[in-house]
Every structure is written in structure tokens, then in C-alpha cells.
Amino acid sequence: MKKIINDPKNVLDEMLNGFTYVNGQLVKRIDGTGVIYRIFEENGKVAIVSGGGSGHEPSHAGFVGQGMLSAAVCGEVFTSPTPDQIVQAIYKADQDAGVLLIIKNYSGDVMNFEMAQELAELNDSKVEKLIVDDDIAVENSTYTAGKRGVAGTILxxxxxxAASEEGLSLEEIKKIGEQLVQNIKTIGVALSPATVPEVGKPGFQLEDDEMEYGVGIHGEPGYRREKIKSSQDIAKELVTQLKKEFNWQKGDHYGVFVNGLGATPLMEQYIFINNVQKLLDEEELEINFMKVGSFMTSIDMAGLSLTLIQLVDKKWTTYLKHPVVTSAWV
Structure with a gap:
């Protein structure tokens, strides 16, 4: 294992110290916790809180700031944060208009965030939750009942x-969220596995000439392993799978999000979206939003994911393009 670290047991703490040092004009950390919260305050507006295991940087701390998350709760690598830390994030983020928890659909995350919600509600906090399950590759994976929550969570x-910044109520924002999760779908491909620092070896094995479709962001199994293909062929496979899920029609409005999984350079990501664009043009879809970059990673996994969002509400496009002040979304 080759990594620029010190003691593997201190990876989370040292990473968060470095993150808050660099981004001190935007965020602070609650001492002794994995909670990163924004300095910017919006009194009377709904707080948006998310989080999960670390190893997916810049998710989720990189999206804390004006216009996106009010706070993020960072657990140990690939491990859900504890309920007590999530509760602290809820209290710190609350601006007297309620808190919405955005949870990726992993059993540990769902259990701990729901427990934190219950604890906060006992203290008269107004808290709602939204579970994101955008990965269409497999159902009932290693850590999941149902579909996994992956890069679509960032959208x-x-x-x-943006809806919170506009001043919508907690009930209104949750209603938008419930509609959103039905219209965001993601599928990925891995070329090489991730190595968790404390484990010291890859989470699974792929030969030099192999790739796997549908691998999860913690290295969970996908749906097919085969010899490595060209970017064009990979794009065709992923777009075909997404088409089956959306059953789109000519003229439908979509957003496209290509996400690198950690070790895939932007060069390859741009080659890939070029191939995707040609395929979507053939389908005669209207593409109103595009984003490329490594936003929901899996430590040092090579590969990428493709997320499509059907923009059934024109306001969603406005919200996607709404300016924010965070370290990771630019």
C-alpha cells in the first residue's frame, strides 16, 4: 500500500484538520467530532445536513457552505457516523426553520441518521429525512436493503x-426531494479497486485487463465483469442501462453528471462525456445541465459513474445553476 499518510488510525482526524485549515473562511469543525459546519448563517431558513463514511472526498464536507449543505457529518473511512455526532450536527445547523437530513441508502447510515432524528425530536427539534437510492446497478447490495445511494446524492x-436559500419551508423542500429521488439515476464502472488505509489492501481484485460494471462506492460487487472496453463502449453500456430505467422520450429534458471515482483523471472523464453526449444526441434529448469532475469518490478507485436527472420541473435547472460558496462545487 502506497499512501501519503501517517498512522492509518488517524486518517479522519488529520484529514478534517487539514480541510478546515484550508477552508477556514467557509467552515469550522466541532472539536472532537467529524462534524463540519458552515460559518455562513441563514436565520429562519431550513438547514440541510448530510454525511456518511469518509473516503468519498470531497463528499460531503466539500459541499458545506452557502447554497448547499449547512453541515456534514464525516464518519471513519467507509463507516457511518455515529448518532451522537449527527445530533450535534443537527443542533449546530438548525436556524429555527427545521433540518432536513439527506441520507444515502446504506443500512448503517439510515439506522444512525434515523436514530439521531429521533433523539433530536425528543429535544423539540423539527427534523425530516430524505433517503437517496439512485444507483440502478444492483438491489440489496453488501451494505444495502434496496438500491444504493451514490453520486446522484450531490445533485x-x-x-x-438552493431551495432552502430561496426560503422554502421544510415541508416544501422535502416534497421536492421526494420527487427528485424518483428522477435521478446513476450507474458506474470500476477499472481498479479502492484500498482502505486501515485494511492496507484492495477491497476486491480486478486483473489489469478487466473492468466491472455497477461496482458500489465501497467496492460492493457490480453486475458484470469483463475485459476492458473503450470509452465509447462503456458509455454505450451505461446509457443503455439508464434508458431502460427512464424510458425517455424524444425532447425530454435531462441533466448529465459524470463523476470520477478517485483515480480517473479529468482527461478521461471529458473523453467519456464526449461519448455520452453523442449517444444522448442520437436519442434527441434536451440537455439543460452538465457537470464533470470527481465529487463522490471511492478513495483511490479508478473508474467513473454516470448520473442522469430528468428535469421534470424547470425550477430544478435554475437550482442546479444557482451560485454557491463551497470548497468543492465550482
Missing amino acids: VHKILG
Whole structure:
């Protein structure tokens, strides 16, 4: 294992110290916790809180700031944060208009965030939750009952963060969120596995000439392993799978989000979206939003994911393009 770290046991703490040092004009950390919260205050507006295990940087701390998340709760690598830390994030983020928890659909995350919600509600906090399950690759994966929550979660952060900044109520924002999760779908491909620092070896094995469709962001199994293909062929496979899920029609409005999984350079991501664009043009879809970059990673996994969002509400496009002040969304 080759990594620029010190003691593997201190990876989270040292990473968060470095993150808050660099981004001190935007965020602070609650001492002794994995909670990153924004300095910017919006009194009377709904707070948006998310989080999960670390190893997916810049998710989720990189999206804390004006226009997106009010706070993020960072657990140990690939491990859900604890309920007590989530509760602290809820209290710190609350601006007297309620808190919406955005949860990726993993059993540990769902259990701990729901427990934190119950604890906060006992203290008279107004808290709602939204579970994101955008990964169409497999159902009932290693850590999941149902579909996994992956890169599409970031689009939920972006849209609901803008809705909060616009002044919508907690009930209104949750209603938008429930509609959103039905219209965001993601599928990925891995070329090489991730190595968790404390484990010291890859989470699974792929030969040099192999790739796997549908691998999860923690290295969970996908739906097919085969010899590595060209970007054009990979794009065709992923777009075909998404088409089956959306059953789109000519003229439908969509947003496209290509996400690198950690070790895939932007060069390859741009080659890939070029191939995707040609395929979507053939389908005669209207593309109103595009984003490329490594936003929901899996430590050092090579590969990428493709997320499509059907923009059934024109306001969603406005929200996606709404300016924010965060370290990761630019």
C-alpha cells in the first residue's frame, strides 16, 4: 500500500484538520467530532445536513457552505457516523426553520441518521429525512436493503440547498426531494479497486485487463465483469442501462453528471462525456445541465459513474445553476 499518510488510525482526524485549515473562511469543525459546519448563517431558513463514511472526498464536507449543505457529518473511512455526532450536527445547523437530513441508502447510515432524528425530536427539534437510492446497478447490495445511494446524492444537495436559500419551508423542500429521488439515476464502472488505509489492501481484485460494471462506492460487487472496453463502449453500456430505467422520450429534458471515482483523471472523464453526449444526441434529448469532475469518490478507485436527472420541473435547472460558496462545487 502506497499512501501519503501517517498512522492509518488517524486518517479522519488529520484529514478534517487539514480541510478546515484550508477552508477556514467557509467552515469550522466541532472539536472532537467529524462534524463540519458552515460559518455562513441563514436565520429562519431550513438547514440541510448530510454525511456518511469518509473516503468519498470531497463528499460531503466539500459541499458545506452557502447554497448547499449547512453541515456534514464525516464518519471513519467507509463507516457511518455515529448518532451522537449527527445530533450535534443537527443542533449546530438548525436556524429555527427545521433540518432536513439527506441520507444515502446504506443500512448503517439510515439506522444512525434515523436514530439521531429521533433523539433530536425528543429535544423539540423539527427534523425530516430524505433517503437517496439512485444507483440502478444492483438491489440489496453488501451494505444495502434496496438500491444504493451514490453520486446522484450531490445533485440532491445542490437543488435542495438552493431551495432552502430561496426560503422554502421544510415541508416544501422535502416534497421536492421526494420527487427528485424518483428522477435521478446513476450507474458506474470500476477499472481498479479502492484500498482502505486501515485494511492496507484492495477491497476486491480486478486483473489489469478487466473492468466491472455497477461496482458500489465501497467496492460492493457490480453486475458484470469483463475485459476492458473503450470509452465509447462503456458509455454505450451505461446509457443503455439508464434508458431502460427512464424510458425517455424524444425532447425530454435531462441533466448529465459524470463523476470520477478517485483515480480517473479529468482527461478521461471529458473523453467519456464526449461519448455520452453523442449517444444522448442520437436519442434527441434536451440537455439543460452538465457537470464533470470527481465529487463522490471511492478513495483511490479508478473508474467513473454516470448520473442522469430528468428535469421534470424547470425550477430544478435554475437550482442546479444557482451560485454557491463551497470548497468543492465550482
